[in-house]
Amino acid sequence: MxxxxxxxxxxxxxxxxxxxxxxxxxxxxxxxxxxxxxxxxxxxxxxxxxxxxxGSDKAAAIARGSVYGMTGCAVCVVTVLYALQLTGLWSLSLLLGLAVWFISAMAIYKIRARFQTRVHR
Structure with missing residues (x-):
């Protein structure tokens, strides 16, 4: 780059x-x-x-991949909201939210990849 x-x-x-x-x-x-x-x-x-x-094809691949991160972002927001309400600790809530974001985004990616592989067989 x-x-x-x-x-x-x-x-x-x-x-x-x-x-x-x-x-x-x-x-x-x-x-x-x-x-x-x-x-x-x-x-x-x-x-x-x-x-x-x-080019557009590579840009489209990035946009498709962002679906996993954006979905994980929604899970992150809910996690941070509830963690803040339960603990009142913003730093712990943010760390927990970031961890849950990554785990959920990767899980969604893996589930979709597994489903897509089965459908194309």
Missing amino acids: KPQELLLRFFLGGLAVVLSYVASALLPWKALGGIFAAFPAVMIVAVLMMGISQ
Whole structure:
């Protein structure tokens, strides 16, 4: 990957994260702010950069793969919410949420891969 591509990814991804944070901090409706806080900045930048550098087919593969991460993200949010309510410890809740995000995203990927293999036999 070229240094210019890395710099552009860093800038666009960071800009999306900052704008999402600003929206979530400034909007008076906290539920709507939470929606912006979950903005898929990394996915958008990954698809954009892959499309620019390697074409639509590779970008589509990244977008398909992001389904697992986004689904895991939903599981992460629910985990963090309930962990915060149970423990009141934000750091523990975030660590638990991140672990559950990764495990659930990988589990969904493996289940789909296994199902897809059986269907194509």
